[in-house]
Amino acid sequence: MNARGTDGPQLQLTRAGVRPLTADLTPLRDAFRRAHCVRLPALIAPDLLSRIQREVERGEFRAFDHDGIATELRLQSGVATGLLHVLVNDPQVYRFVEQITATAPVRSFLGRVYRRDANGHYDSWHSDLVQGRSLGMSVNLSRQRYEGGVFELRETETGRVLASIANVGFGDAILFRLAPTLEHQVTPVRGVHPKTAFAGWFLPDDSYRAGRRATGGSAPL
Numbered sequence: 001m002n003a004r005g006t007d008g009p010q011l012q013l014t015r016a017g018v019r020p021l022t023a024d025l026t027p028l029r030d031a032f033r034r035a036h037c038v039r040l041p042a043l044i045a046p047d048l049l050s051r052i053q054r055e056v057e058r059g060e061f062r063a064f065d066h067d068g069i070a071t072e073l074r075l076q077s078g079v080a081t082g083l084l085h086v087l088v089n090d091p092q093v094y095r096f097v098e099q100i101t102a103t104a105p106v107r108s109f110l111g112r113v114y115r116r117d118a119n120g121h122y123d124s125w126h127s128d129l130v131q132g133r134s135l136g137m138s139v140n141l142s143r144q145r146y147e148g149g150v151f152e153l154r155e156t157e158t159g160r161v162l163a164s165i166a167n168v169g170f171g172d173a174i175l176f177r178l179a180p181t182l183e184h185q186v187t188p189v190r191g192v193h194p195k196t197a198f199a200g201w202f203l204p205d206d207s208y209r210a211g212r213r214a215t216g217g218s219a220p221l
Contacts, residue, residue: 009042011096018092019045028100035163037153037176038100043139044087044171053143055080056196061115070123075113084113084139084198089208097202100175103134108208111200113141116149116189123186125154128178128201136184138199139173147191151176153184167197 010022032038044052059080061073075081094106116123128136138151145168153163153176162182167174176184178201189195 010040011043011093012045013043013048013087013090013093014045015048015051018087018090020092020096025096025099029102032100032175032177033102035153036179036182037151037163037165037174039165039167039169040173040175041169042171043173046171048087049141049171052080052083053141055083056113056141059113064114068124069126071116071121072123073115073117073121075115081113084111085109085208088137094202097135097137097175101135101177103177103202105204106135106202107206108203109137109200110203110207111137111198113196113198115194115196116186117194118148118189118191122188125183125185127156127180127183129180131201131207132204133178133201134204135175135202136178136200137173137175137202138167138197140167140170141196141198142168142170142193143196144193146189146193146195148187149189149195150187151184152187153182156181156183 008021010025010028012019012021028038055078056075059078060076062076063071064074065071088109088111093109097106098104149166151163151165151167151174152161154161165174
């Protein structure tokens, strides 16, 4: 099943800030209720996405092994990660997410920029259920269309796949539920182009701003 909302963007992150594009979120709410995830088309505006992609390419990626669950290249903290955190950690984004998912409160987002290619990187079924997480999001930052790298969500007990999304639209996002009854994974990337994404979790506490205070204003990654 491909979890979709409406065909066009409903909310967009732009150079001027968050821009709501529709008042009727009923299709998104219905889609999320059915599949526990939904695609958000063009969450990042094209001109802003181009700037972020340039900053990503200027950064340094290092190999990362997440305790045998996944392997990837992870972007070190810098301009790109800081900008992405500032964009997503906006009260309008929080309220938008709360309305779609019927999950409250949403008070912060923490994530990382990762890259996976066809050279042995992998991801396994997992739940991400730590530190009060209840919602996840992944935003496509890739510069070329990649093959594979499909997001999948399934029921933990039965293994029934609820959603399978090739999130290849530039600047598109996937918003998904975290729960004891659910697991997710990203299938291996194939072909010559890597998958680059900004992925993380919406949290019920103020972890983002607490981290900024602790690090003197930089994004906590």
